[in-house]
Structures are given as structure tokens and as C-alpha cells.
Amino acid sequence: MRRTARLLTGTALAVAAAAPAYAGSSTSLEVYPSSVVPGTEVTVNTAACGDKGSATGDAGAVGAGTFMLAPSAHEGEAVGQFQVPESAQPGTYEIVAKCAEGNRQVTGDLVVALSPAHGQMQPRGSLKTGVGGALGPDPVQTVAGVAALAVAAAGGTWLLHRRARGDRI
Secondary structure (H helix, E strand, O other): OHHHHHHHHHHHHHHHHHHHHHHHHOOOOEEEOOEEOOOOEEEEEEOOOOOOOOEEEEOOOOOOOEEEEEEOOOOOOEEEEEEOOOOOOOEEEEEEEEEOOOOOEEEEEEEEOOOHHHOOOOOOOOOOOOOOOOOOOOHHHHHHHHHHHHHHHHHHHHHHHHHHHOOOO
């Protein structure tokens, strides 16, 4: 009986702890795309402001200033857009939207990354791992390695064969 009571109490506490997190997930600010390069247009939407609610967005952290979120055709969501400035530095920025009614505020994250034109290097050629290929820079060393492996395999097979026959090694 006591074990059942503990189990039910633990389950109730877990459900109570998860309920606010679940409720908060439907009222967050969705940022799309969530990872951009400078100069990209970003769309944000939220259902936190109600069916016909609007909001004022603030992307000042990334240098884009304020923008409006207006009601859309998507089941009670308010949608808005802004452009990330070309001068934006790489990092994670918080985008904020304040509902026009009810004094509710929601946030979402935007990640700004470098584009290839702004200094990010693209890999070219093979990796220098030090392991070498099957026909590495010196074919003589490759043949010597294969021969050493063949001798070791033959010697191991011979020893195992002798042990299986009962010969003393």
C-alpha cells in the first residue's frame, strides 16, 4: 500500500511539473528560420496573443529594430517579419514580442552564423590524418606492410593448428 502511494505521489508530481512547460510551449515565439546569415528575412509567429491578437516585435538585440505581428489565417496566430542586418555579428539573439492586449510577452531565439562570403572556410581536398591510403606515397612500404601481415597470419594459423592437434608448443 505504501509503495503504491509513493508511486502515485511521484507520478502526480511529475505531471504537475510538466504541465507548465507544456502550456508554455504553445505560447512561445517561433522563429523561422532559427539559424540565419546576415541579410536574411526572418518570420516569427505566436499564438500567445489570442485569435485576433496582434503584437509588437523587438529584434533590437540583433540590430533589426521593431516590427509588427498581425493576425493571420493560421488558427489564431500573429505573424510578422524582419530582416537581419548585414552588419549582424555571429551569436544567439533573443527576439521578443509583446501582445497588444493583456500585457503578455513571449520570446524566441535567433542564431546568426557567418556565411561563406564573410570568412567561413570550406574544406577542400583530402584530410591529412597520417594514416595513408592503400597505395600511399610509397608503394614499397605498402607491399612490405602487407607481407608482414601475411607472415603473421600464416604463423598464427600454424600455431593454432599445432595446438588443435595436441602438439606441445
